Amino acid sequence: MAVLTESDVRTALAKVIDPEIRKPITDLGMVKSIDISDDGAVGVGIYLTTSGCPMKTEISDRVKNAVADVEGVGTVSVELDVMNDEQRTELRKSLRGDSAEPIIPFAQPGSLTRVYAVASGKGGVGKSSVTVNLAASLTARGLSVGVLDADIYGHSVPRMLGNDAKPTQVEKMIMPPQAHGVKFISIAQFTQGNTPVVWRGPMLHRALQQFLADVFWGDLDVLLLDLPPGTGDVAISVAQLIPSAEILVVTTPQQAAAE
Ligand SMILES: Nc1ncnc2c1ncn2[C@@H]1O[C@H](COP(=O)(O)OP(=O)(O)O)[C@@H](O)[C@H]1O
Numbered sequence: 001m002a003v004l005t006e007s008d009v010r011t012a013l014a015k016v017i018d019p020e021i022r023k024p025i026t027d028l029g030m031v032k033s034i035d036i037s038d039d040g041a042v043g044v045g046i047y048l049t050t051s052g053c054p055m056k057t058e059i060s061d062r063v064k065n066a067v068a069d070v071e072g073v074g075t076v077s078v079e080l081d082v083m084n085d086e087q088r089t090e091l092r093k094s095l096r097g098d099s100a101e102p103i104i105p106f107a108q109p110g111s112l113t114r115v116y117a118v119a120s121g122k123g124g125v126g127k128s129s130v131t132v133n134l135a136a137s138l139t140a141r142g143l144s145v146g147v148l149d150a151d152i153y154g155h156s157v158p159r160m161l162g163n164d165a166k167p168t169q170v171e172k173m174i175m176p177p178q179a180h181g182v183k184f185i186s187i188a189q190f191t192q193g194n195t196p197v198v199w200r201g202p203m204l205h206r207a208l209q210q211f212l213a214d215v216f217w218g219d220l221d222v223l224l225l226d227l228p229p230g231t232g233d234v235a236i237s238v239a240q241l242i243p244s245a246e247i248l249v250v251t252t253p254q255q256a257a258a259e
């Protein structure tokens with residue numbers, strides 16, 4: 001019988017994908033240690049990105065299952081630890097590059113993500129409904145889709161997706177929650193309860209910039225922006241931040257909406 005080696009276990013761990021970052025845990029510096037006993041019992045030490053990681057159990061289960069499948073492995077135990085600041089900085093650099101400036105990946109030349117801003121002249125015409133349903137159907141077709149709730153005052157994306165999860169934060173990187181396979185971010189995830197947001201234009205611009213640059217969207221095929229009604233600050237910011245964004249106008253037959 002072949003002797004079980006650390007490299008066998010590492011090969012198995014390379015197939016474990018971090019549920020949030022969606023990359024192998026071995027590429028993310030998340031494997032802390034591998035211990036193999038003579039009787040085939042394997043102990044794996046895993047670094048989580050944050051102590052409050054909501055995916056703790058999921059990651060632990062994925063590791064256990066992957067290692068248990070290796071020939072010669074007896075029992076598998078997983079011990080969780082948390083990255084220190086240096087390790088988190090390394091992780092951010094490996095994911096985002098070394099630049100200090102927030103970079104909007106969708107505005108870079110060569111970006112493969114199609115960005116659609118869903119807009120309308122009036123409120124209540126179905127923008128958010130179109131956005132989330134389009135996102136869910138495109139996801140069902142196998143595309144990787146993100147939704148950015150740019151309707152800061154009238155956010156409704158988390159409710160429509162039926163998910164009020166809070167994003168996890170790794171350093172300055174924000175991991176978007178997922179619902180129906182759609183990654184989404186909304187100001188609702190950062191406010192207490194139903195507190196209204198009362199911001200002027202520059203704050204809106206900054207929030208939008210952060211949602212575009214600091215949220216780790218990964219390689220999206222499509223990003224949908226659910227805009228507030230009208231041609232206000234947010235619409236202007238979108239045009240400035242992602243000049244290549246396309247626009248999808250939603251209207252109802254009423255003249256006041258169509259105009
Ligand atoms: N195609 C549709 N037919 C009927 N009602 C709709 C349709 N799309 C949306 N609605 C309803 O209209 C209201 C406003 O929709 P919403 O998507 O929130 O609009 P907006 O984002 O433009 O403000 C909601 O109550 C929604 O359920």
Ligand SMILES: [Mg+2]
Pocket residue numbers: 127128129151154156226
């Ligand atoms: Mg809306």
